[in-house]
Amino acid sequence: MENLRFAALEDIQHPESTSKGNNHSGNGMNHTRITAFFGSNVFNRKAMREYLSDESFKSLTTSIQSGSKIDRKMAGQIAAGMKTWAMDKGVSHYTHWFQPLTGTTAEKHDAFFSISKDGTPIENFDGDSLVQQEPDASSFPSGGLRATFEARGYTAWDPSSPAFIMDMGSGKTLCIPTVFISYTGESLDYKGPLLKAIASLDKAATEVCNYFDKNVTRVTPTLGWEQEYFLIDARLADARPDLLMCERTVVGHPPAKGQQLEDHYFGTIPERAYAFMRDLEIECYKLGIPLKTRHNEVAPAQFECAPIFEDVNIAVDHNSLLMDVMNKVALRHQFRVLLHEKPFAGINGSGKHNNWSMSTDTGVNLLSPGKTPKTNLMFLTFFINTIKGAYDYADVLRASIASAGNDFRLGANEAPPAIISVFIGRYLHEVLNEIETRVDHKFDEQDEAILKLDLHRHIPEVLLDNTDRNRTSPFAFTGNKFEFRAVGSSANCASAMTVLNTIMAETLTQFKKDVDKLIDKGEKKEIAILQVLQNYIVKSKDILFDGDGYGEEWVKEAEKRKLPNIKTTPHALEALISSKSIKLFRDMGIYSEKELHARYEILLEDYMKKVQIDARVIGDLCTSFILPSAIKYQNHLISNIKGLKEIGLKEDAYDAQKRILAKISEHIQIITRNVEDMIEARKKANKIKDAHQRAVDYCEKIKPYFDIIRYHCDKLEFLVDDEYWKLPKYRELLFLR
Numbered sequence: 257m258e259n260l261r262f263a264a265l266e267d268i269q270h271p272e273s274t275s276k277g278n279n280h281s282g283n284g285m286n287h288t289r290i291t292a293f294f295g296s297n298v299f300n301r302k303a304m305r306e307y308l309s310d311e312s313f314k315s316l317t318t319s320i321q322s323g324s325k326i327d328r329k330m331a332g333q334i335a336a337g338m339k340t341w342a343m344d345k346g347v348s349h350y351t352h353w354f355q356p357l358t359g360t361t362a363e364k365h366d367a368f369f370s371i372s373k374d375g376t377p378i379e380n381f382d383g384d385s386l387v388q389q390e391p392d393a394s395s396f397p398s399g400g401l402r403a404t405f406e407a408r409g410y411t412a413w414d415p416s417s418p419a420f421i422m423d424m425g426s427g428k429t430l431c432i433p434t435v436f437i438s439y440t441g442e443s444l445d446y447k448g449p450l451l452k453a454i455a456s457l458d459k460a461a462t463e464v465c466n467y468f469d470k471n472v473t474r475v476t477p478t479l480g481w482e483q484e485y486f487l488i489d490a491r492l493a494d495a496r497p498d499l500l501m502c503e504r505t506v507v508g509h510p511p512a513k514g515q516q517l518e519d520h521y522f523g524t525i526p527e528r529a530y531a532f533m534r535d536l537e538i539e540c541y542k543l544g545i546p547l548k549t550r551h552n553e554v555a556p557a558q559f560e561c562a563p564i565f566e567d568v569n570i571a572v573d574h575n576s577l578l579m580d581v582m583n584k585v586a587l588r589h590q591f592r593v594l595l596h597e598k599p600f601a602g603i604n605g606s607g608k609h610n611n612w613s614m615s616t617d618t619g620v621n622l623l624s625p626g627k628t629p630k631t632n633l634m635f636l637t638f639f640i641n642t643i644k645g646a647y648d649y650a651d652v653l654r655a656s657i658a659s660a661g662n663d664f665r666l667g668a669n670e671a672p673p674a675i676i677s678v679f680i681g682r683y684l685h686e687v688l689n690e691i692e693t694r695v696d697h698k699f700d701e702q703d704e705a706i707l708k709l710d711l712h713r714h715i716p717e718v719l720l721d722n723t724d725r726n727r728t729s730p731f732a733f734t735g736n737k738f739e740f741r742a743v744g745s746s747a748n749c750a751s752a753m754t755v756l757n758t759i760m761a762e763t764l765t766q767f768k769k770d771v772d773k774l775i776d777k778g779e780k781k782e783i784a785i786l787q788v789l790q791n792y793i794v795k796s797k798d799i800l801f802d803g804d805g806y807g808e809e810w811v812k813e814a815e816k817r818k819l820p821n822i823k824t825t826p827h828a829l830e831a832l833i834s835s836k837s838i839k840l841f842r843d844m845g846i847y848s849e850k851e852l853h854a855r856y857e858i859l860l861e862d863y864m865k866k867v868q869i870d871a872r873v874i875g876d877l878c879t880s881f882i883l884p885s886a887i888k889y890q891n892h893l894i895s896n897i898k899g900l901k902e903i904g905l906k907e908d909a910y911d912a913q914k915r916i917l918a919k920i921s922e923h924i925q926i927i928t929r930n931v932e933d934m935i936e937a938r939k940k941a942n943k944i945k946d947a948h949q950r951a952v953d954y955c956e957k958i959k960p961y962f963d964i965i966r967y968h969c970d971k972l973e974f975l976v977d978d979e980y981w982k983l984p985k986y987r988e989l990l991f992l993r
Contacts, residue, residue, distance in 0.1 A: 684733065
């Protein structure tokens with residue numbers, strides 16, 4: 257069989273073989289203003305206005321704004337208009353596009369084509385087809401919510417997220433964003449719980465806003481994600497079974513040059529990568545994804561893109577859609593996109609920083625410092641409540657970002673540690689200290705006391721000092737938002753956003769109760785708010801940390817502060833089914849206890865299966881690639897030594913070869929023994945019936961073999977003649993484009 261590594265390297269030497277996609281040029285739109293085609297494949301307000309009647313347009317926009325249900329009669333009119341718009345653009349099929357608990361998106365395409373009773377072919381898409389579908393749910397994770405024989409599940413249209421057209425080769429499909437539920441009504445996806453969390457936060461935050469502004473009738477959480485990814489030549493990736501099966505390299509000797517010179521970060525974007533980015537952006541713009549930023553990231557072959565902030569629901573859909581589009585566009589350019597959190601050992605992993613805030617329907621960012629005592633107090637209210645929420649539910653936040661991939665990333669190469677802490681910067685620390693000490697006193701001049709909280713004098717420093725100054729913080733305030741840096745690059749943003757919005761809804765609900773109690777006792781509203789905030793600062797300040805999150809000192813200090821330090825997914829996920837978590841999600845109407853346990857089971861199973869796949873791939877690579885290459889070179893050295901002996905040379909002449917031979921033999925023996933032991937450990941783990949214990953065994957009894965085996969495989973890569981090594985090396989994967 258041809259050595260795929262050398263065939264790929266040969267192909268890369270011919271630029272014409274790598275540029276096939278570069279001429280795609282976004283369907284000829286590379287010289288067109290973005291505003292001319294942005295959202296052209298989206299059934300947005302402009303398309304609605306053109307293709308819907310006044311009645312159906314009003315019904316749909318009202319539903320989007322208020323969350324009210326759409327009448328079935330109106331759904332028929334909307335479906336007719338949507339079908340006409342789609343067919344005018346060359347669409348032949350439609351699908352309910354949803355986000356099941358597999359971590360990817362899902363779709364089942366149906367043609368508009370139908371046959372009438374008299375046999376006449378017609379195009380048909382009615383209100384029932386728009387509003388609800390019944391995809392087979394039997395093969396999607398359910399965590400025991402449905403029996404194997406109960407195949408039925410429902411997708412239901414989410415009008416708040418606009419339908420869009422996906423170009424796939426020469427075909428086009430109308431995609432309708434939906435939620436996915438079981439036959440008995442439980443959530444089987446990411447979107448349903450997110451929508452509930454958004455509604456819960458809206459209610460709680462609006463009530464608190466009304467302390468300051470009675471005109472606020474709606475609060476919407478916003479999200480700006482930053483998507484990090486690696487871009488690897490597809491032919492080199494195809495020659496690596498681990499990249500194909502695991503999306504990460506399970507073996508690989510570090511190259512002489514990695515990221516130590518820090519020359520890749522914000523550097524000139526390589527031409528071939530730039531061509532990919534340009535086409536990706538064009539496809540995203542047509543789909544209404546407002547990409548704003550692109551740049552080289554820290555590690556070689558690592559890049560990042562980020563959009564303008566959007567409402568959380570839309571932002572989550574757009575990120576899921578982006579990950580689909582990235583892979584399709586990459587194929588045009590003979591690239592492979594790696595979204596794994598740690599595809600290469602020893603260099604930066606990839607995250608998906610979730611920049612989160614809240615905005616009112618009056619146009620106020622609730623996490624942006626104001627210019628008056630009143631707006632400052634409103635900012636401080638939401639700012640301090642966010643800190644308290646993170647403190648009270650740090651373990652649940654940690655669970656929301658737990659995955660097999662993220663376990664490799666957290667705490668390494670600029671990724672934040674597993675300890676959830678909050679970074680707010682020096683100036684805001686001073687402000688909180690001022691509130692904490694001042695509210696301890698009885699106020700004689702109450703209004704004057706509030707005025708003395710002159711936060712506005714710190715605003716310039718806040719904006720300068722808090723823009724991402726601490727890369728080791730998992731949850732950082734960065735001027736007018738909180739950045740949840742610990743989210744993994746392959747994750748669905750909805751997981752972290754559902755938890756964060758639920759936490760905030762609960763915290764703000766309790767805050768209002770606490771304030772109202774003081775007001776009922778005769779305390780002035782502003783002073784009541786300050787007294788509750790002071791109490792919250794005292795209770796939650798242990799989570800505030802501005803230092804180095806990697807230091808051993810912080811681990812010890814976090815333990816003193818009783819902050820959870822949960823390094824692995826099987827243990828982190830336990831927080832989801834704690835009594836505290838069950839009460840939180842049940843009280844806020846997000847998950848029933850049954851749904852929480854189901855998600856816990858699904859996430860445990862996902863973790864176990866991914867570690868299992870890693871283990872199998874490691875065994876396969878060792879048996880089929882690494883050991884045969886090492887033994888072949890070993891035989892070459894033996895022949896070389898025999899030849900030198902035969903011509904009468906003394907032992908000193910081949911002493912170096914003997915030493916290399918001995919090292920290779922030692923590594924072969926250790927690899928063989930550990931692969932066998934790992935397989936036996938896997939067999940034992942698979943017999944464990946309890947899902948949690950099985951996942952723990954995979955984590956604590958099987959994963960430790962990975963590093964041992966890898967160490968000796970990487971030593972062999974260093975020792976074995978390059979011509980014998982079949983797997984593309986780090987220097988080729990990371991630096992050849």
